[in-house]
Amino acid sequence: MHIKVFRVNAFTHKLLKGNPAGVCILENPLSKELMQVIAKKMGLSETAFILKHKDGFNLRWFTPLVEVDLCGHATLASAHILWERGILKSTLEARFYTKSGVLTAKLKDNWIELNFPPEKERKAAPPCEIMSILGAPIKYFGESKSFYVAEVGSEAIVRRLKPDLQLMNKILKKGVIVTSKSASKKYDFVSRFFDPMEGIDEDPVTGSAHCLLGPFWQKRIHKNIFTAYQSSKRGGLLKVKVGKKRIFLNGQAVTTKE
Numbered sequence: 001m002h003i004k005v006f007r008v009n010a011f012t013h014k015l016l017k018g019n020p021a022g023v024c025i026l027e028n029p030l031s032k033e034l035m036q037v038i039a040k041k042m043g044l045s046e047t048a049f050i051l052k053h054k055d056g057f058n059l060r061w062f063t064p065l066v067e068v069d070l071c072g073h074a075t076l077a078s079a080h081i082l083w084e085r086g087i088l089k090s091t092l093e094a095r096f097y098t099k100s101g102v103l104t105a106k107l108k109d110n111w112i113e114l115n116f117p118p119e120k121e122r123k124a125a126p127p128c129e130i131m132s133i134l135g136a137p138i139k140y141f142g143e144s145k146s147f148y149v150a151e152v153g154s155e156a157i158v159r160r161l162k163p164d165l166q167l168m169n170k171i172l173k174k175g176v177i178v179t180s181k182s183a184s185k186k187y188d189f190v191s192r193f194f195d196p197m198e199g200i201d202e203d204p205v206t207g208s209a210h211c212l213l214g215p216f217w218q219k220r221i222h223k224n225i226f227t228a229y230q231s232s233k234r235g236g237l238l239k240v241k242v243g244k245k246r247i248f249l250n251g252q253a254v255t256t257k258e
Helices: 032-042 072-084 130-134 155-160 165-171 210-221
Strands: 004-010 019-026 046-053 056-062 094-098 101-108 111-116 121-123 140-144 147-151 175-181 189-195 200-203 225-230 236-242 247-251 253-257
Touching (some): 072 101, 072 111, 121 210, 147 210, 210 225, 210 236, 210 247
Parallel strands (some): 189 225
Antiparallel strands (some): 004 019, 225 236, 236 247
């Protein structure tokens, strides 16, 4: 059995930046167990598995530990590979059938635009251990189906954060987005994302988290289009547009290894 595997850095155009994703092009279906083994061997935050289906492609995503319902950077990486390798003409929309419904991607001026569902959050009582987990005071704490979100007072706090990942893994059941307004005019807001519960201590750039962050910051700074930076060690740039019913995420990608 031959499986084409690519490594793509998403939400960047540079080789050592962005979020690395594995992209596996399948000719035949694989068992969930085998896909999980491959994802663990790849050792990346997510590995995507693509299989031709109807007028598009089946798409599934796996961390080294579990299958996930939605992943932005590995979807962007998948679309990039389909166009780059000539599997799909670059003038055509990539259509993906996933656990989160039908997702699409378009190529626009060397940027890839993803059409994703929004993630609604609500204010929630933070766990009493949250200060010990994050090591920083919070202005706001919220919860959605997939995430916790903590707003802190400055970009400097976001950047220097060193959370207690062992305590986080013990206490929390979901990944935590930490965010603040940007101190730079280059960006509207910054964020970081931690999810040791799914085998991702810190995700370099998290597209799905911005399905929450777009509406979150829309309420606070009263605009619909944002430039966002995820300030992990690798870092990544996203353009986020909040539509009436969908979130549009724009990013770049570069293939690094086959």
